[in-house]
Amino acid sequence: MEKKEIFSQVIHMEERIGTFHDELGELKEQLAMLIEENHALAMENQHLRELLDEKDTSEQSNETESSQDKATVGEGHDNLARLYHEGFHICNMHYGSLRAEGDCLFCLSFLNQK
Numbered sequence: 474m475e476k477k478e479i480f481s482q483v484i485h486m487e488e489r490i491g492t493f494h495d496e497l498g499e500l501k502e503q504l505a506m507l508i509e510e511n512h513a514l515a516m517e518n519q520h521l522r523e524l525l526d527e528k529d530t531s532e533q534s535n536e537t538e539s540s541q542d543k544a545t546v547g548e549g550h551d552n553l554a555r556l557y558h559e560g561f562h563i564c565n566m567h568y569g570s571l572r573a574e575g576d577c578l579f580c581l582s583f584l585n586q587k
């Protein structure tokens with residue numbers, strides 16, 4: 474093999490490695506986005522599960538301890554307010570999903586109903 478030929482092969486290989494490197498960088502970006510999205514979904518899922526648990530618990534305590542109805546309702550309202558301030562919808566329109574665009578008028582009117 475001539476030196477010139479070897480040299481051109483090395484150049485060619487270097488170009489291909491450059492392309493691989495770029496593709497790897499793009500894949501890394503996509504992976505980071507997927508991890509972020511997965512994290513957000515896991516958080517949302519956890520909050521929804523907590524809400525379901527609270528709902529079950531308050532329904533059970535309503536059945537067995539009707540004298541504590543008022544306390545349970547107040548507690549439920551606090552939980553919803555906390556959830557809203559953590560960035561989730563509590564309104565009928567988007568219940569349980571992330572508030573991506575600041576305050577939600579539906580949520581606020583729901584919070585102020587009490």
Ligand SMILES: [Zn+2]
Nearest residue numbers: 562564577580
């Ligand atoms: Zn809302």
